[in-house]
Every structure is written in structure tokens, then in C-alpha cells.
Amino acid sequence: MNADQATPPARNPAARIAVVVVILLLAMVVVYALMDRMAPSSSRGIVSAAVVQIAPRVSGEVIEVMVEDDAVVQAGDPLFRLDTRPFDLALAQAEANLTSTAQEIDASSASLVAAQAAVTQARTALETTRAEAERTFRLEERGIAAAARGDTARGQVADAEARLATAEANLESARRQLGPEGADNPAILAAQAQLERAQYDLASTTVRAPHFGVVTNVSLSEGQFIAAGNPALTFIDAQAAWVTVDLRENQLQRVEPGDPVHLLFDAAPGRIFEGRVQSIAWGIDTGRNDQGGLVVNQPSNRWFEPARRIPVRIELNGGLDAWPRKVRVGGKVHAVVFTEGTNNPLAWLGRGLQRARSVASYLH
Numbered sequence: 001m002n003a004d005q006a007t008p009p010a011r012n013p014a015a016r017i018a019v020v021v022v023i024l025l026l027a028m029v030v031v032y033a034l035m036d037r038m039a040p041s042s043s044r045g046i047v048s049a050a051v052v053q054i055a056p057r058v059s060g061e062v063i064e065v066m067v068e069d070d071a072v073v074q075a076g077d078p079l080f081r082l083d084t085r086p087f088d089l090a091l092a093q094a095e096a097n098l099t100s101t102a103q104e105i106d107a108s109s110a111s112l113v114a115a116q117a118a119v120t121q122a123r124t125a126l127e128t129t130r131a132e133a134e135r136t137f138r139l140e141e142r143g144i145a146a147a148a149r150g151d152t153a154r155g156q157v158a159d160a161e162a163r164l165a166t167a168e169a170n171l172e173s174a175r176r177q178l179g180p181e182g183a184d185n186p187a188i189l190a191a192q193a194q195l196e197r198a199q200y201d202l203a204s205t206t207v208r209a210p211h212f213g214v215v216t217n218v219s220l221s222e223g224q225f226i227a228a229g230n231p232a233l234t235f236i237d238a239q240a241a242w243v244t245v246d247l248r249e250n251q252l253q254r255v256e257p258g259d260p261v262h263l264l265f266d267a268a269p270g271r272i273f274e275g276r277v278q279s280i281a282w283g284i285d286t287g288r289n290d291q292g293g294l295v296v297n298q299p300s301n302r303w304f305e306p307a308r309r310i311p312v313r314i315e316l317n318g319g320l321d322a323w324p325r326k327v328r329v330g331g332k333v334h335a336v337v338f339t340e341g342t343n344n345p346l347a348w349l350g351r352g353l354q355r356a357r358s359v360a361s362y363l364h
Contacts, residue, residue, distance in 0.1 A: 031346070038340045039350035040251035044309070045263070045333030050240040053231035054215075056082060057204040062224045062232075069218040072238075073209040075132050080207050080220055080232065087202040094198040098191040115171040116192060120199040122164040129160040132211060135239065139319065213238040236329055239320050242278065245335045246309035254339035255280060261314050264334040264354055268324040269361035272354065274317045277337060281311040312337070 035041075060082030067079050095113055102112070133153035140150040175188075209215070217234040226232050243263060247255065261275040286308075289296055314335060316322045334357060336350045 031349070035346050035350060036248075036251050037254050038344065038346045039336055039338055040247055040255065041334070041336040041350060041354070042245050042247055042251075043332070043334045045243050045245035045314075045335045047265070047327055047329050047331040047333060048242050048244045048313075049329045050237040051329070052210065052235045052237065054079065054207060054210075054233050054235045055229050055231050056207050056226055057228055058082065058087070058201050059226065059228045060086070060205060062220055062222055062226060064222065065218070065220045067215050067218060067233075070214060070216050071218075072214055073212070075209055075211050076128065077209045078206050079209055079215060082205040082207075082226070084202060084205045087198065087205055091195075091198040091202050094191070094195040098188070098195050101185075101187045101191045104187070111174040111177060112171070112192070113195065115167070115174040116195050117199055118167040119164070119171050120196050120203070122160070122167040124200065124203055126157075126160040126164050128208075128210075129156050133157045135211060139239065207232070209235065211235075211237050211239060241316075241320070241323060241329070243275065243314040243316070243333050243335065245312045245314055245333065245337075247312050247337075248307040248309055250307070252280065252310060252312075255312065255337055256339070260338045260342060262336045262338070262351065262354055263314065263316065264358050264361065265324055265327050266332040266334075266361060267326040267328065270358050271324070272351075272358060273322065273324070275314045275335075276317065278313045278315045281313070284308065284310060 062080055063083050064081045065079075066077075066081070067073060073079070098113060133156060136149055136153040140147060175192075214236045215233050216236060220226075220232055255277060257277050257279055259277045261277060263273040263275050265271075265273065288298060334354065336354050338347050338350070341347065342351070
């Protein structure tokens with residue numbers, strides 16, 4: 001070998017490693033960007049539900065509390081009762097007023113009082129039945145409630161309407177029995193309206209559960225006075241639960257209502273639940289305020305402004321029966337939305353990562 005022949009330089013292995021690392025980083029960035037559009041995910045989901053502050057229609061002193069804190073109640077179950085004495089007296093006065101008015105035209109009001117009581121009771125029952133049925137119809141339209149439940153609700157409404165129609169017919173018959181001078185007598189009509197109001201107020205002294213759900217934050221006690229319209233306890237509607245997930249704006253490019261979603265609840269580790277996108281919020285509060293009629297500028301000392309997140313409402317497939325029992329309102333949820341279906345490589349990757357997360361959720 002010639003001494004002046006140059007020895008080829010040895011290749012630097014660090015350069016190869018650097019190239020490989022750069023390629024992997026670029027591939028990860030591309031996969032990350034594609035997953036944000038085809039399988040966006042977030043761990044910022046929370047369990048949400050319709051929370052109602054239960055308040056009495058009339059003012060009064062609490063004489064009995066029928067429920068305990070965090071109790072599960074059915075629609076129509078009594079929650080608490082107010083002192084009925086003032087309303088009993090008002091009812092007696094209204095009945096006496098109607099009797100006195102009827103006597104002035106030489107007629108009997110006994111049948112009219114009974115018929116009016118039946119109408120008030122039937123009308124109150126119809127209001128409760130309609131409110132419960134309307135909720136069932138909304139759930140049926142979204143595919144959460146079975147069609148059989150909707151049919152049952154329609155039958156209950158029809159039955160309540162028929163009962164009210166019968167009661168009103170009996171009331172009209174009782175009014176006609178007063179004779180031509182009493183049927184349309186303004187004094188009789190006014191006394192009858194006063195009687196109906198007294199009957200309705202008396203029925204309102206027992207506050208009942210509006211739907212199937214849970215009562216919480218029960219701080220009532222006997223002897224406490226509650227004014228009409230003031231919240232007395234908190235009611236969580238068990239049939240109106242959903243998941244709210246905050247997604248970045250650039251993750252929403254392909255998200256549409258109806259897209260399939262896989263959900264992982266921290267309260268149910270190791271299990272993946274299926275749902276669908278129900279709706280996407282049209283706006284959020286950015287926290288800006290105004291002063292002197294002008295919008296106040298918000299100076300920022302950050303290099304990069306944090307991404308805005310938009311709430312997405314997700315409903316669980318199968319409705320109420322599909323919810324895990326240990327889930328509570330406000331619980332944490334991880335969600336993956338499949339904007340292009342579940343049978344593609346990126347969807348498989350998103351499902352695999354969530355499955356690994358479900359195993360790790362046993363620990364954290």
C-alpha cells in the first residue's frame with residue numbers, strides 16, 4: 001500500500017443518530033397534527049348534569065323533611081312539607097265565600113266545591129305528567145330513551161288529559177245546577193277562582209321531586225321558614241347527564257355532531273365507554289370587560305397566547321342504563337373523538353393510547 005494513499009474517514013455514528021432523531025421528531029409532529037384532526041382527544045372532560053334548585057311555590061314553615069342528604073328519589077316523591085294551617089284557613093274561607101255567594105241566589109254550592117277540588121287535583125297532576133313526558137320526548141328524539149318509554153309517556157299524558165276533561169265537565173255540570181242566574185254570575189266565578197287558588201296553594205305545601213334523581217346539599221330542618229321561590233335544596237336530574245369536553249379550536253376542524261366518541265371515566269378505570277358528539281358550543285366567555293363604555297385592553301406578558309378551548313357536549317350511548325354507577329357529577333373524563341370513523345390507522349393509535357391510559361388509571 002502506498003504511504004501517500006489517504007485513509008477514508010470513518011463515519012460519525014452521532015450524525016446517523018441525529019438524522020434518525022430528526023426524522024422521528026418530524027414523524028411525531030405529523031402524526032400529532034393528523035390525530036388532532038382525525039382523532040382529537042382531551043383529558044379535560046367532566047361529568048355534567050342538570051342541577052336544579054328546588055324551591056317551594058308558597059311561603060311557610062317547614063314541619064317535615066322527608067329525604068336525607070344524597071338520597072335517590074323518584075318523580076313525585078315528597079321532599080319536604082310546609083305548615084298547612086294558614087292554607088287550610090284560606091281554603092275554608094274560600095269555601096265559605098263561595099257558599100255565601102251561592103246562597104244569595106238561593107242555590108247550593110256543595111257540588112260545586114267538590115267539583116272544583118277535582119279539577120284542581122286533575123290539573124296539577126296533568127302539569128306534573130306533562131313536564132315528565134316532555135323530558136322523555138326530548139331524550140327519545142336524541143336516541144337516549146327507548147321508543148317504549150315515549151309511548152308510555154304519551155299514554156300517561158292522554159290519561160291525565162282525559163281525567164282533567166272529565167273533572168271540568170263535572171264542574172260545568174255543577175255550575176249549571178246553580179240555575180241560569182248562578183251559572184255565569186260574576187260573583188260566583190270570582191269566588192270559584194278564589195277557591196281554586198286556595199286549593200292549589202294547599203297542594204303546593206308538599207314539595208315533590210320533579211324527576212328521577214338525587215337530592216343533595218339538604219340543609220333543611222323543622223321549624224325553618226322558607227319564602228316562596230327561595231332555594232331549599234339541590235336536585236340533580238339523573239336522566240339528563242352528559243360529558244363536557246374542552247377541545248382546542250384547531251381540534252374542532254372536523255368534529256361534527258354525531259361523531260363517535262370513546263370515553264374513559266376516572267371513576268371506572270379499565271373500561272372504555274362509547275358515546276357520540278351531541279353538540280358544540282357556539283361561544284365562550286373570554287373574560288374581557290368594559291369600562292366607560294369601551295372594551296378594556298388585556299395586556300399579555302406571555303410569549304405564546306394559550307389556546308382557547310371550546311366545550312363539546314357528548315352523550316353516552318345507551319342512555320341512563322349505560323352510565324357506570326360510581327360516576328359522580330364533576331368527575332373527570334378522558335375522551336377521544338373519531339372524526340373519520342374508528343377503522344383507520346390514526347383511530348387505532350388513538351384507541352390504543354386510550355386503552356393504555358385506562359390501565360394506568362388504576363394507579364392515578
